[in-house]
Amino acid sequence: MLRSRAVAAFLGIVLTGCGTTPALPARSVVPSVASGAVSTPTPAPALASSSDAHPGGSPVFPGLPLGFPVPPDAAPLPLAAGRAVVGRWTVPPGSATYRFYQQALRGAGYSITDLAAGDTVASIRFADAAGVTWQIDIAGDTESAVLEVGPVHP
C-alpha cells in the first residue's frame, strides 16, 4: 500500500504539468476496427540500443544516470522547474520506445525492476549499480510520445 502511494506520488511529481506537453498529432496509422478494414502490419521503427547513437542526449541532461540509453530519434524537451524529472524528450511511437528500453537498459547494465504497459502509456522502473531506482514514463499517442525519466524517491 505504501509502495503504491509512493509510486503514485512519484508519478504525480514526474508528470505534473503534462498540459504543457506539445500537442501531438492525432492521425491514426491504422484504419479503425469498426470500418472492418484490415491494414498491412507495419512494425514500429527499429531503434538503436545504445546512448552512443544519440551523443547529444547526455550533455543536454546532466542528471541522467550514467550511460542512460536514449533513442536516436529522441528530441530533447525543456525540463519543467521544480520537478523530479531529469530528462525529457519527444520520441517515436511509445510502443517502439517501450521495447527499445526493455533491451537497451539491460544492455547498459541496468536491471529492470518493473514493467507496466497500457494503451498509450507505459512505465519502466530500473535500478542502477548503486541501487538507485529510476523510472521511465512514456505517454503519447499512435504517432509520438513524451519520454521522461527521473529518480524514484522512497
Added chain:
Amino acid sequence: MMAMLRAASGALLLLLLVSGTVKAADDYTLPFHDPTVSLSYGVDRDPRSCVQADWTGQVWLDCAAHVGRVYDNHTGMDFPMPAFSGVAVARDGVVIDLFEGFGTWQFGANGNYVLVGHPDGKRTLYYHLAQNGVLVGVGDQVTAGQVIAHSGCSGKCYGEHLHFELLAQQSGRWLPADPNWERRWTTWPGRVPFLATYWRENTAAAETVIRGQTIAHWVEFRNDGGRTWRNDIGRGRILLGTWNPAAHASPFRAWDWGSSWYATNVDSAAAPGQVGRFTFGLYGGPAPGSYRETFNLVANSLFWFDHAHLGGFWVPINVVSGTSPTPRAANR
C-alpha cells in the same frame, strides 16, 4: 522480477482481497486466470481533460499517468500480461462482434477485439488481442471464466496487455463503466468466483471396502465463492475429480462415476454460503492394502476454481479381501 510497480498495484488488490468478503451485487469476474496479473491503469471516471477520478475515489488534477490507478480519459482497465495469455470472458453472455485481422504486435487503432453482450444489458470488450487469437465466433454463447481469446499488443498498445472495458447503455449511448469502482466483481476485488472450504465427510476414519465391491462415500464443501454451484449438465457445473495429479484414472472408480477421474457432480445446487455435498462410490479395485485417493473440486471446462485455497482432500481407503452379506452400495 516481480516488479515494484506491479507489486504496488497488486498490493492494493491483495489488501482488499484479504480484508474483503463483500459480495458484489453484480457478477463479473476478472478477465484472466493468471493470479500474478495486476492492474497497470484503470478507468478515468471523470470525462474532463486533465481531471482524473481513479477506482479508489482519488481525484487527480493533472493529466499524468498514475501507475496502478488511472490515466487521463482512459475508458478501460489495462492488465499487463505476456502475449498469448488466456483472456477469459467476465460474465456469461453472447459474442456480439469480433476482429482478429491485425498483427499481434501491430501499432495503430483498436486492434483485435471481442465484444460480448451480457444478460444484464451491459457489454464487455477485450482489446489488443493476438492475431488470429480469437477462440469464439459471433453468436457463440460464452460462460464466465471461459478462455475466449489470446492476448497480444495489437492496436493502440505500448506494451503487451489486455484492455478490458465494461460498457453500460445510457440514453442510447454505450458508455464505459468502472467495475473496480462499482465493485461489480463476483468476489471483491474479484479473482475467483469458485472458492470452497472443506466441511466434513461421512466418516473421519478410513473407509473399508471389500475387494470387488463398492461403498458410498460423501464429502461436503462450503461454497465460499460468488457463484452458485450447479449440478446440471454443461460448462461450469461443479465436479469432484481426482487430484495429484489432476484427473488421473482412479483404481477406485465405481460404476456411478462419470469417467475414470470424474467421481460425481455436486448432489444439488449450492448457493454462495451454502454447503454442497458430493456423494460417490468407492470401488475396491486394487489388491488388499491401505491406500488413499485424492480429490478436488473442478468447474467443468472452466479455469475458475481456487485450488490453491482448497488444495484437495484425500480419502484413506482400506481394501480387504472376503465377502460381506450387505455391502454398502453407492446411492446413485
